[in-house]
Amino acid sequence: MTYSFISPPNAARFVLSNATVPAVTVEHVDVPVTEGLATVDIVISDGMIAAIRPAGAAPADYARTDLRDGMVWPCFADIHTHLDKGHIWPRQANPDGSFMGALDAVRADREANWSAADVKRRMEFSLRSAYAHGTSLIRTHLDSLAPQHRISFEVFADIRDAWKDRIALQAVALFPLDAMADSTFFTDLVTTIRRSGGLLGGVTRMGPELVWQLDTLFRTAAEHGLDVDLHVDETDDRGAETLKAIAEAVLRNGFEGKVTAGHCCSLARQDEDTAARTVELVAKAGIAVIALPMCNMYLQDRNPGRTPRWRGVTLFKELAAAGVATAVASDNTRDPFYAYGDLDPVEVFREAVRILHLDHPLDTAARVVTTSPAAIVGRPDKGRIAAGDPADLVLFSARRWSEFLSRPQADRVVLRRGKVIDRSLPDYRELDSVVGA
Structure with a gap:
């Protein structure tokens, strides 16, 4: 004790x-x-x-x-995590702390090691930590390229049932939207998500197929009654405007499900007018935005021998002021995307206050790890x-x-x-x- x-x-x-x-x-x-x-x-x-x-x-x-x-x-709500990646750092570190280094390291570890037994051991370890810190609601993204999607979602379904009286769990399929071009894979993924009671997710990137990808994604989600949670613009590239494209797609398709966007880093790198137009569209589309201050500050603007010039986070205050539902979350834990962390929302809150300047005043700041994230994921009874x-x-x-x-x-x-x-x-x-x- x-x-x-x-x-x-x-x-x-x-x-x-x-x-x-x-x-x-x-x-x-x-x-x-x-x-x-x-x-x-x-x-x-x-x-x-x-x-x-x-x-x-x-x-x-x-x-x-x-x-x-x-x-x-x-008790806290932590609605953007990666339980399937958690704690692989000792086995597969990020060689240079960069975003690309993280992608390569996770890919190598996933392909070599992510059996059902491996994923289960690490996920349960993470949940025991989160529970001890006082968390009662977690949404995790699960790497979902074939054949991992079947392995991880099956493990998740078992763990969700085992933990249902301690932590309410939700899962999102994480995959590059480029993979939707393989219709056989995408159909099987959607079937797996539906069977497991999960959400449709993905990573958006600028490209000639983005409009088709988003329209297909939202039409599929609507057809199967799935909510959507995406990884968006996790880059300092000012030209990355997939958040805007997502908002336009939601409106164009009349999508009525819940849509959540995580990261949205490049929004803070764009000029004021461009950013303001995107914020307005996001508000109109009813998209919620999750900031990941610890992970984004760790990865963004990292270059050898050079001090970072920005904090890596999205326009949190501007989004909230426009009426966008906002929250913060842990993101990665002891893996190549973030070498540290313990799924402790007190740590996340403390660092978010510093990084996002949520203080002076702090009057409503507590919402970002309690009421706001719980409402965003459809559990207003939590937090x-x-x-x-x-x-x-x-x-x-x-x-x-x-x-x-x-x-x-x-x-x-x-x-x-x-x-x-x-x-x-x-x-x-x-x-x-x-x-x-």
């Missing part, structure tokens, strides 16, 4: 008193809010949140833990603190933003249905027989 700053009562009914909550995560509570934070009492009964009341207003006869203004967050919901909460000793963002919050307490979970993280040595030391 890891060290925790407090021990909530082991009782059927209890109160978390004097809890500081991000106001954006709490519904139907009329209390004063300062810097986006409110102080409340959270009443828990039989694993559910029974009530949220102003501080000091909870029933006096309940067992209680006084948090002394410590923060309470809902919030609401009466009638399961008491899936993360407790922190930090009382204000400066305290929260200055330390890793390693002593946090995670409650699932009102019970404290064991937050012990899996030992990397468990993977030595899979990926090496």
